[in-house]
Amino acid sequence: MIFLARRLAFYFAAFFLAITFNFLIPRLMPGDPSDRIIASFQGRLNESQVAAIRQSYGLEGSLWEQYLTYVGSVFRLDFGISTVQFPEPTASLLFYGATWTLVLVGLAIALAFTIGSIMGIHAAWNRGGFFDSFFTPINVMMNAFTPAIVALVLFYAFSLQLRWFPLGRAHDPNLMAAFNFQFIGSVLYHATLPVLSIFLVSFGGWHLGMRNVMINLLNDDFVILARAKGLSDNRVKYRYVARNAILPQITSLALSVGYMLGGALVTEQVFNYPGLGKFTFTAIGSRDYSFIQGQLLLLTTAVLVANLLSDIANVILDPRLRKG
Known part of the structure; x- marks a missing residue:
């Protein structure tokens, strides 16, 4: 405490x-x-x-x-009045855009963190095997790309050329917002390419981070003792090694929230997605100081809250912090 x-x-x-x-x-x-x-x-x-x-x-x-x-x-959550959409309150624009950005970034972070960490666990446990030798170099390469490049390529290929996905919006404009399968399906369909563009450039980092930390832990005394006691490979891998290796990942997850939101600003502009990114670009071009101030404060708050949640998760997972 x-x-x-x-x-x-x-x-x-x-x-x-x-x-x-x-x-x-x-x-x-x-x-x-x-x-x-x-x-x-x-x-x-x-x-x-x-x-x-x-x-x-x-x-x-x-x-x-x-x-x-x-x-x-x-x-009081009163951020003034927008000069672009005068006299619309800035708070209503911020929370509308933040809702869609949260959908976008939340899905991308959840998928990238989960899939990347699982891949890192298997790559470290089978170090030098086919899985590690094949996927690790690919993820290193993907991690070098920026969200803007990947977003432009996906938009050109699948929206402009193949026309498999829409050119913009967060959902079908003919649908009313409701908690039903039709509306949720439309939201997921419109978010597929933006989420994919963020996911492709971020999950490799989680893979490499988890792999490197686990490799450093595999020769520690507690792992050698667990194996000497005859525990199964899965129990040693997940209960002993992965549980300890996930702590730096959680800290990195909190630190990456700002980067993810920054990447979403460009991604939303490319896909014409009505999140904070699209509103922010408009606000910068029109010198809407109230919205820019509110957006920066919202971004800072999101990073601070993410770091606080990371500290709470570390206390739950690491008994040493609770005793300290």
């Missing part, structure tokens, strides 16, 4: 630091979010109307007052 309490305090401090940087960086840039809205009215606004617009973006008062207002609005 002491370990988790310390980690929780660290992540809470990191979250406040992220809020502070997120507040300061746009204010160090020339102009502010309200300038674009005010300029679009071409001088037809009076002083009270200009002040109301600036107040809606939290730009009234001293810098310290603006900071306190911003911190309070963050904890």
Whole structure:
């Protein structure tokens, strides 16, 4: 519990630091979010109307007052108003895009981590065999590609040329959102290529990581003792070696969340998928500071939460941390 309490305090401090940087960086840039809205009215606004617009973006008062207002609005999940889709609240756009990005990245991470780790276990246990010699070099090669390259190739081959998959959207526009097989099937069908593009460039890393850690553990004393006691290969492989080797994998999983979300930004743009990536590219081009701020804070929060969950999983799996 002491370990988790310390980690929780660290992540809470990191979250406040992220809020502070997120507040300061746009204010160090020339102009502010309200300038674009005010300029679009071409001088037809009076002083009270200009002040109301600036107040809606939290730009009234001293810098310290603006900071306190911003911190309070963050904890209320109020990220301001989008300048691209004025007067749509930024929070509604963020959570809509985050829902689809979570579907995309969640499926890709789950598949890549599970399949890659299982392949790594078998490659390490049969080191030098056909499975290890054939798949390990292929995964090293796939791990060198970027999500953007793989996404473009898949989109060109299977969407533009073969037309096996749609050109965009998260589901059939003729279907209403509902928890039924037809809608879920449509969501999975539209997400197939984006998920595949992220999966192909990431599962090799989990394979190599699991393989290397397991190889280092195979000659440890506890493994030699387990074999000397006559335990079955499967029990030694999974209960003894893989259980210890999975701990660094879980830590790497938490650290990879930011990379995965970054890769999803490009992937969503290629496949015209309505996630955070597509909205972020539009926001950057239109200087929608409110959305960019909210997206960066959401990304930071996702990474911090993933690391906290990783620490909790390590405490559950590693008795040494519980005793410490």
